[in-house]
Amino acid sequence: MESRDLLLTAFDNVEEAVRGAVEGIAPELxxxxxxxxxxxxxxxxxxxxxxxxxxxxxxxxxxxxxTDAGWHDRFGLPFDPGAIGYGFSSTDVARTQVxxxxxxxxxxxxxxxxxxxxxxxxxAADLDRVVDERWDPPVTLGVRLVSVVTDDLQHAGQAALxxxxxxxx
Numbered sequence: 109m110e111s112r113d114l115l116l117t118a119f120d121n122v123e124e125a126v127r128g129a130v131e132g133i134a135p136e137l138x139x140x141x142x143x144x145x146x147x148x149x150x151x152x153x154x155x156x157x158x159x160x161x162x163x164x165x166x167x168x169x170x171x172x173x174x175t176d177a178g179w180h181d182r183f184g185l186p187f188d189p190g191a192i193g194y195g196f197s198s199t200d201v202a203r204t205q206v207x208x209x210x211x212x213x214x215x216x217x218x219x220x221x222x223x224x225x226x227x228x229x230x231x232a233a234d235l236d237r238v239v240d241e242r243w244d245p246p247v248t249l250g251v252r253l254v255s256v257v258t259d260d261l262q263h264a265g266q267a268a269l270x271x272x273x274x275x276x277x
Contacts, residue, residue: 111250112230118257119227122160123220125264126153127213129271135207137274145198149267149274150206153216154183155193156263161219162192163256167239167249168226173218182211227253 130138130153138150158174165172174180180189186203193200206212235250247255 111232111235112227115227115230115253115257116224118254119220119223122156122257122260122264123216125261125268126156126216129153129264129267130209130212133209133271134275135209137271138206138209138212139202139204140274141202142270142273147201147266147270148204149270150212151193151196151201151204152263152267152270153212154185154204154206155196156260157212157216157219158192159194160223160256160260162190163252164219164223164226167252168222170222170226173215173222177218179215179218183215 129149133149139148141148161172161174170176175189183206185191185205187200193204196204230249235248235253237249238246239249239252240247
């Protein structure tokens with residue numbers, strides 16, 4: 109098995125987890141909070157998709173789907189188009205008002221497609237390319253992609269847990 113096939117499977121798992129957390133959900137649950145400071149399902153899925161979009165586009169040398177394909181306009185969120193949710197306050201999470209599960213699913217599907225197209229071109233040698241020198245040791249492409257998968261799966265799992273908790277209320 110090629111390294112890219114493992115990465116493609118991992119990103120497929122992210123997409124499946126996102127769909128499981130959002131598909132068929134009651135729209136009002138997307139922005140419900142289990143306490144005043146908690147993240148919402150909408151914010152978690154928007155954020156994990158923004159991170160994937162931002163990080164993969166950067167290493168692929170391509171435009172982000174969020175701006176390139178008009179997702180920023182469709183979401184209509186009150187944030188700069190470059191915002192990915194990192195460092196957001198509780199107030200910012202509350203301002204992430206998304207009531208259409210299909211919007212989240214559609215944006216993630218677009219990012220997933222773009223990610224798969226890029227990852228499908230990679231060789232094992234590509235994964236050793238340094239993509240971020242700000243760290244010690246510098247971050248390679250392989251490490252960056254695994255980091256994105258790990259972060260995305262954690263957030264998708266949080267969204268699924270929130271959904272289950274909110275649906276049982």
